[in-house]
Amino acid sequence: MAIKVTVISSDEPRRLTKRITLMNEELMTESGGNMVRGTYAVRAFKTLAEFAEMLGALRINEALVYGVPKGPDAGVVVMKSKLERMPKDKRDGYIARTNDCFQWSDGPGIFMIDIDPPKDGPALSKDGAIAIVREVAPALSDVPMLWYPSSSSYIYTDDGRELRGLRGQRLYVPVTDARKIPDLADALWDRAWAAGHGSIMVSKAGQILKRTFFDKCVYQPSRLDFAAGACTGQGIIQKRGKPELV
Template identity: 85%
Template structure:
């Protein structure tokens, strides 16, 4: 069976990914847009190499969802409020990007591990990130996966001077049953804490928040992965390369 993911293409706004600009020798980051209207389509990939090719070619108005729609495999995606205002007749082939409209496939999918650096600390190297994941989850030692820097990473001036190196990074792990992805995330989280990779952060409101080296908040079937490269302003470029098989 083929690996299935959903590709979201935004029409409004025309940019989903973050925008990075250079002002007075300082990099400024503008968050990605909140999608109001766009299209969705389920894509199937026979191999991880096929998925990698699509991943590296994503445009700045595109993002990935690792769940699949409960209805038609392609159509129009709008906000939940806009969908609720539509008549039943107009709702045909329209969905909202919510868990009411997406589900985990019972076939092959992608378990994405989102590894972000601490706010006040250095990023893990590619080698360290992979080594940690495979040490706490030895079941993945021989599983091929893709490594790819996040859209915040590897920003250069037009003349080649590095302004920012590796920051966030992702591992894309193929799984035989995407319905198990939330359980896999829970298990990886528990093992990370057991191995000493957990930390307590204090929020601005004084709440104690449990954190580890990867983001556990992304494992919902409708959640967007802003996997495309950043939109860059005048004088700077991004050099993320292509997804690497590890």
């Protein structure tokens, strides 16, 4: 069976990914757009290499969803409020980006591990990120996976001077049953804490927040992965390279 993911293409706005600009020798980051309308299509890949080729070719108005739609494999994405206003007999081919409209595939999928750097510390290296995942989950030691820097990483001036190195990074792990992805995330979280990789933060509102080396808030079947490269301003470029099989 093929690995299935959903590719979201935004028509409004025309940019989903971050925009990074250079002002007075300082990098400024503008978050991605909040999609109002676009299209979706389920893509199937026989191999991880095929998925990697698509991943590295994503455009700035595209993002990935690791669930699949409950209805047709392709159609139009609108805001939830607009979908709810549409007569039910006119909704064929339309969905909202909500968990009511998406589900985990009962076949192969992608377990994405989002590894962000701590706010007050250096980012893990590529080898460090891979090692920590395989340390806490030895069953992944022999599992092929993809490594790819985030859209915030590896920003250079046009003449080749590095302004920012590796920041966030992702590991893309193929699984045989995508319905188990939330359970896999829970298990990885528990193992990370048991191995001493957990920490506590206090928010500005006084909330106690548990953290580890990966983001556990992304495991919903409708959640967007802004995996495309950044939209860069005048005088700077991004050099992320291609997704690497590890």
